[in-house]
Amino acid sequence: xxxxxxxxxxxxxxxxxxxxxxxxxxxxxxxxxxxxxxVSEIGNGAQALQELRRVASSPYRRPDLILLDVNMPGMSGLxxxxxxxxxxxxxxxxxxxxxxxxxxxxxxxxxxxxxxxxFTKPAEAASFQRTVAAAVRDRLPxxxxxxxxxxxxxxxxxxx
Amino acid sequence: MTxxxxxxxHRWPRIHRRRLFIGLQSKSVLILAxxxxxxxxxxxxLYFRTTSQFLRANDRDDAQKLSYALGTSVMACLRGxxxxxxxxxxxxxxxxxxxxxxxxxxxxxxxxxxxxxxxxPTRWDGLARSPLSVYSVQQVGSNVLTIARxxxxxxxxxxxxxxxxxxxxxxxxxTSLALAGLRGRIMLLGALIVVCTVPLAYLLVWxxxxxxxxxxxxxTQRLAHGDFTARCRIGGNDxxxxxxxxxxxMADDIATMRKELIIANEKLEHTVAxxxxxxxxxxxxxxxEMLEKEDFLRAVSHDLNAPLRNIDGMVSxxxxxxxxxxxxxxxxxxxxxxxxxxxxxxxxxxxxxxSRAWAESRDCQAVDIGQMIxxxxxxxxxxxxQRQVEVVVSGEMPTLYVERNRIRQVFQNLIDNAIKYMDKxxxxxxxxxxxxxxxxxRFTVSDNGPGIPGDQLQKVFYVFRRAESPATxxxxxxxxxxxxxxxxxxxxxxxxxxxxxxxQGATFHVDLPVEATxxxxxxxxxx
Numbered sequence: 122x123x124x125x126x127x128x129x130x131x132x133x134x135x136x137x138x139x140x141x142x143x144x145x146x147x148x149x150x151x152x153x154x155x156x157x158x159x160v161s162e163i164g165n166g167a168q169a170l171q172e173l174r175r176v177a178s179s180p181y182r183r184p185d186l187i188l189l190d191v192n193m194p195g196m197s198g199l200x201x202x203x204x205x206x207x208x209x210x211x212x213x214x215x216x217x218x219x220x221x222x223x224x225x226x227x228x229x230x231x232x233x234x235x236x237x238x239x240f241t242k243p244a245e246a247a248s249f250q251r252t253v254a255a256a257v258r259d260r261l262p263x264x265x266x267x268x269x270x271x272x273x274x275x276x277x278x279x280x281x
Numbered sequence: 282m283t284x285x286x287x288x289x290x291h292r293w294p295r296i297h298r299r300r301l302f303i304g305l306q307s308k309s310v311l312i313l314a315x316x317x318x319x320x321x322x323x324x325x326x327l328y329f330r331t332t333s334q335f336l337r338a339n340d341r342d343d344a345q346k347l348s349y350a351l352g353t354s355v356m357a358c359l360r361g362x363x364x365x366x367x368x369x370x371x372x373x374x375x376x377x378x379x380x381x382x383x384x385x386x387x388x389x390x391x392x393x394x395x396x397x398x399x400x401x402p403t404r405w406d407g408l409a410r411s412p413l414s415v416y417s418v419q420q421v422g423s424n425v426l427t428i429a430r431x432x433x434x435x436x437x438x439x440x441x442x443x444x445x446x447x448x449x450x451x452x453x454x455x456t457s458l459a460l461a462g463l464r465g466r467i468m469l470l471g472a473l474i475v476v477c478t479v480p481l482a483y484l485l486v487w488x489x490x491x492x493x494x495x496x497x498x499x500x501t502q503r504l505a506h507g508d509f510t511a512r513c514r515i516g517g518n519d520x521x522x523x524x525x526x527x528x529x530x531m532a533d534d535i536a537t538m539r540k541e542l543i544i545a546n547e548k549l550e551h552t553v554a555x556x557x558x559x560x561x562x563x564x565x566x567x568x569x570e571m572l573e574k575e576d577f578l579r580a581v582s583h584d585l586n587a588p589l590r591n592i593d594g595m596v597s598x599x600x601x602x603x604x605x606x607x608x609x610x611x612x613x614x615x616x617x618x619x620x621x622x623x624x625x626x627x628x629x630x631x632x633x634x635x636s637r638a639w640a641e642s643r644d645c646q647a648v649d650i651g652q653m654i655x656x657x658x659x660x661x662x663x664x665x666x667q668r669q670v671e672v673v674v675s676g677e678m679p680t681l682y683v684e685r686n687r688i689r690q691v692f693q694n695l696i697d698n699a700i701k702y703m704d705k706x707x708x709x710x711x712x713x714x715x716x717x718x719x720x721x722x723r724f725t726v727s728d729n730g731p732g733i734p735g736d737q738l739q740k741v742f743y744v745f746r747r748a749e750s751p752a753t754x755x756x757x758x759x760x761x762x763x764x765x766x767x768x769x770x771x772x773x774x775x776x777x778x779x780x781x782x783x784x785q786g787a788t789f790h791v792d793l794p795v796e797a798t799x800x801x802x803x804x805x806x807x808x
Binding site for chain 2: 140142143145146149150153192221222223224242243246
């Protein structure tokens, strides 16, 4: 059972995807590498944006990384990305697009809007973990202690 | 330049200007003048001659009468040889009008009396030297008539004894004058006739012929230059009038035809515009449909693949996190789950390719088949070496103007099949060849694998069908590859078929028509 302080210091990652199985998988992959990290799941783009705006000002609640799916009902992942990058309160949060769409133009489009990285499903677990770690590390240089405390297991052996 | 030198109302066509232009008027007037002059001259001359002859004959008659009268009057004196009386008679006679000179001769031919108007009577001495007994009349020059008449005794009982002769010289200058006057009058009349006729002829030719013809020429030129309202309106009840009338009718017809042509043209343009619009609309609808289809396919692909991804991901995760706590049986079955998921994913991908292949061609490029096959052989390099299969390429590989991905899939599937179904552990051989024959590109991919039973040569091309034979049962195939080959061949209006002997390998043929796959000349060859 972690203390409140630990909770506040933990790395927070949000996974936004309408597919529950997908969210579970991502959680599993991240947990395999860093089980102290907090993974929150949101199943809807509009809801995610709403939630983001709510916690934007709170340093202990805002996410350190958002993993965003594209193909969602209502607001698509790219719309959420655009809205987040347009909002000065949210634009600093790194967003990694993680989608099953095979449109060749989508990567360029997403990077142009301001995504930190672009992944297609299925992604190889190791490289996915590396990318997530890199994105979070970039985000938290000043809080490197927080990162180190997070104990990212880089050289963990994976079965894939 | 016309001979008459008039200034005409319109310009003659150029072609006439290069040659000497002699107008109809000049020609006809010239001819007419010639005819009139000739006629007048001949007529006048004939008349003059007739009159002249008549008058001269008249003079001779007069002379005869005069000489007879004189002979009669001097007969008695000659008989009596009364020379005084003879002289008196001669002088009386000379005073008659028209008598210039009288000479009376006796029976011996000697002059016994002489009288003359002129002062010099000897002038006439040379004249009338004819014998006494001969009667002669002679016109000497135009003004002098000489008569010599014998005087014969006519009294009863004298037997016509020659008494003497009379010689008369008469003055016929009056006749000459008259004749001269006549000639002058005739010539004047002739000149008048000619002078009057020529302008008259000129005018007639102008009115009847030249003016309407000029008018017609002018109107024809206007018509030729596009003025369809030009009409000549030549009246008259002769051939020219008829020509003008017929010409006007023709011009009416031309104008009507032109109007009809213009209307027909406009209608045509309108129809063409409508058809073009309809075509453009159909085209854009088609493009929309194609885009819709593409979107649909992409959506289908995504939605079909998502659960499979999840299954695969979950199993991977299980194996990753809890491998140590799982028994081998469980792990084996989890592996089987993953293998099936993989197969399903690949099947979906193949089906999507197939449905795309059935869609319209687009993005055609010039593809060098030879180079493409080389690239494919490289891609399969690992499998080829592992299975110890060699690939031989022969024949002249053409460059086709096709969709690059589709044609690559055709050869990829054929080569993949050949490798997959190769039953020899070594010595396997794949021969790829191409030739061009009768307007067809003929490709073959033949192998020395197990071959295909005769009753299945058609069925292998069906979707999800694979050859059922012991040799192939162990090979994992999805049954979509050949269906795609057939679909692509059909799209380019070609054909795909296989020939095989069970146990001796199979040869897959793909024939593509040259015109359906020709390189567009302006396209550069893209590798």
